[in-house]
Amino acid sequence: MASLLETIHSPADLKRMNLAQMTELAEEIREFLIQTLAKTGGHLGPNLGVVELTMALHTVFDTPQDKILFDVSHQSYIHKILTGRLDRFETIRQPGGLNGFMLRTESEHDAFGAGHAGTALSAALGIAVARDLAGGKEHVIAVAGDAAFTNGISFEALNNIAEQTNRLIVVLNDNEWSIDRNVGAIAGYFHRIVTNERYKNLHDSAHRIIERLGGKTAAEVARRAEEAAKSMLWPSILFEEFGLQYYGPIDGHNIPLLVESFKFLKAENRPVLLHVLTQKGRGYEPALIGQKKFHGLGPYNADTGETKLVGQLTWAEVFANTLTALADKDERIVAITAAMPNGTGLDLFRPHHPKMYFDVGIAEEHAVVFAAGMATRGFRPVCAIYSTFLQRAFDPIVHDVALQKLPVLFCMDRAGLSGDDGPTHHGLFDIAYLRGIPEMVLMAPKDEDELADMMATGLQLPGPSAIRYPRGAVAGVVRKPEPQIIPVGKAEVIKDGFDVAILGLGPMIAQARELAARLEREGYSAAVINPRFIKPLDSEILARYAGRVAAFVTFEDHVKMGGFGSAVLEALQELGSVVPVVRIGWPDQFIEHGKVDDLRAKYGLTVDAALAQVVPLLIHRQRPTLIAS
Ligand SMILES: Cc1ncc(C[n+]2csc(CCOP(=O)(O)OP(=O)(O)O)c2C)c(N)n1
Numbered sequence: 368m369a370s371l372l373e374t375i376h377s378p379a380d381l382k383r384m385n386l387a388q389m390t391e392l393a394e395e396i397r398e399f400l401i402q403t404l405a406k407t408g409g410h411l412g413p414n415l416g417v418v419e420l421t422m423a424l425h426t427v428f429d430t431p432q433d434k435i436l437f438d439v440s441h442q443s444y445i446h447k448i449l450t451g452r453l454d455r456f457e458t459i460r461q462p463g464g465l466n467g468f469m470l471r472t473e474s475e476h477d478a479f480g481a482g483h484a485g486t487a488l489s490a491a492l493g494i495a496v497a498r499d500l501a502g503g504k505e506h507v508i509a510v511a512g513d514a515a516f517t518n519g520i521s522f523e524a525l526n527n528i529a530e531q532t533n534r535l536i537v538v539l540n541d542n543e544w545s546i547d548r549n550v551g552a553i554a555g556y557f558h559r560i561v562t563n564e565r566y567k568n569l570h571d572s573a574h575r576i577i578e579r580l581g582g583k584t585a586a587e588v589a590r591r592a593e594e595a596a597k598s599m600l601w602p603s604i605l606f607e608e609f610g611l612q613y614y615g616p617i618d619g620h621n622i623p624l625l626v627e628s629f630k631f632l633k634a635e636n637r638p639v640l641l642h643v644l645t646q647k648g649r650g651y652e653p654a655l656i657g658q659k660k661f662h663g664l665g666p667y668n669a670d671t672g673e674t675k676l677v678g679q680l681t682w683a684e685v686f687a688n689t690l691t692a693l694a695d696k697d698e699r700i701v702a703i704t705a706a707m708p709n710g711t712g713l714d715l716f717r718p719h720h721p722k723m724y725f726d727v728g729i730a731e732e733h734a735v736v737f738a739a740g741m742a743t744r745g746f747r748p749v750c751a752i753y754s755t756f757l758q759r760a761f762d763p764i765v766h767d768v769a770l771q772k773l774p775v776l777f778c779m780d781r782a783g784l785s786g787d788d789g790p791t792h793h794g795l796f797d798i799a800y801l802r803g804i805p806e807m808v809l810m811a812p813k814d815e816d817e818l819a820d821m822m823a824t825g826l827q828l829p830g831p832s833a834i835r836y837p838r839g840a841v842a843g844v845v846r847k848p849e850p851q852i853i854p855v856g857k858a859e860v861i862k863d864g865f866d867v868a869i870l871g872l873g874p875m876i877a878q879a880r881e882l883a884a885r886l887e888r889e890g891y892s893a894a895v896i897n898p899r900f901i902k903p904l905d906s907e908i909l910a911r912y913a914g915r916v917a918a919f920v921t922f923e924d925h926v927k928m929g930g931f932g933s934a935v936l937e938a939l940q941e942l943g944s945v946v947p948v949v950r951i952g953w954p955d956q957f958i959e960h961g962k963v964d965d966l967r968a969k970y971g972l973t974v975d976a977a978l979a980q981v982v983p984l985l986i987h988r989q990r991p992t993l994i995a996s
Pocket of ligand 1: 705
């Protein structure tokens, strides 16, 4: 580790530094991030863009008294480094280590946790109003990216800020990128401000002021920088109409300018917005060339930026290729993403059907209502939204899609534990929130071939349907040349048996097969069932096995409460069955970040755990070996 960085144990150590030291520290932080994240993976690009911005914030403001909130908070790594977590930083996103997002339980400097976009302004306003009510003096600062302003919540907050408080600082961290290029009218508006000639002139003159500062006294530096900061005032009709005084846009890599701007803004007695221009991936060529890739990634070669090739297709890729092929034959199919073309795989669909592809920005609610609108006009919209982000759109799914029986297909990637990203990103609730919605058909494929079948099936249903599938690589099974329509509500019996029936939802069919093999080695006869449908559930099959087996076992990568196992229990109860059900799934608590296999072992989502629970229930079934002896 380099020398200046080693001296940082708290923001006080940063505050002692002069400009030259801060400039050097910024470079050390960049190098440290590049080298460390090469081993751990993480959000490199966004963090390289906010090194100076975060340093300036911690120079001017005093956390934990002052509250700094980061939208999404994937760009809070420098904040973590500067607030006493440098010594643990190499554990970021590692099991038992620092979380990749802000976490209130991790540090008193983390004023508000996040992982989903668009929350910073609302939360900051809540904190500011609480301060006002308590008569406090602390400053509240919300740092939000340009793409966060494509999110409705940010605008709901903007609509409310000026009415509620006189003291709130919003920092618009504008790098023109979401994960992909930022989209929509807001992105266009920011772009017009930045490319405006008048801004350029102001910007150049401010730069000249700052550049001429070399060799001047500290007081002179401060005075001239403040002059520069004030000259950065350029009206933005949009924010002014919301009652926020707009400043900027300023160079987000110019430390004295940032520091002086914050000093100046901190004395303002009205809500303000500072528009800061930053470069995502700054200081690291591979991240500047590969903006999308370096938004967030696994380990890479620090020298070249190369990552290991996965080889095997991912679920997202199979989804996108299948959708492309289906859309080749059906011109009613449209694909919708909420700012996740890369993660959902839809960037593979886009070149084939550019007119049928829609990136609506980080706007899941809008995406779903927009899909509903298209469906009323005969289109077959496919909303590709991660399980965790679709949580945002619960009401549109109920009110706009299902209630009107509209044929929208929801393809939920990252359904199940997401691993390193942690609780903000685990997709563990979708069954619970979709299962109770009338009209909904809810499916989970055991492999990629079945994913294609389910997509084809969902796309010919008269109403809404949803498919959940996990993150990562598929198993690599042989695919049929054409997807087949699956009869709705029909499970697949993979293997018959009479002592126990094991239902493995989606790819957890692997655990079901393994449990069956283990039980058979013990002398029991185990049926393996691929449920395919969580809703409607195949109660015929359940009834058949209820009359035969001594126990059911369900495996699901979802919380147990309200999940697939619960659905099986309810169905059995309605059938009048009292056959016990061993439910294997996630407990009623938030699951930390970590490696999927480790966490499954820790929380009992294993074949061993299932075996231990089911064997006592089979006690009355005599094993063949016992009969023989
Ligand atoms: C509700 C929600 N939808 C999607 C995402 C996925 N996501 C994470 S960061 C990001 C882009 C953020 O862009 P911006 O706010 O401009 O910050 P930057 O990464 O450019 O610094 C997206 C779409 C999310 N975190 N939350």
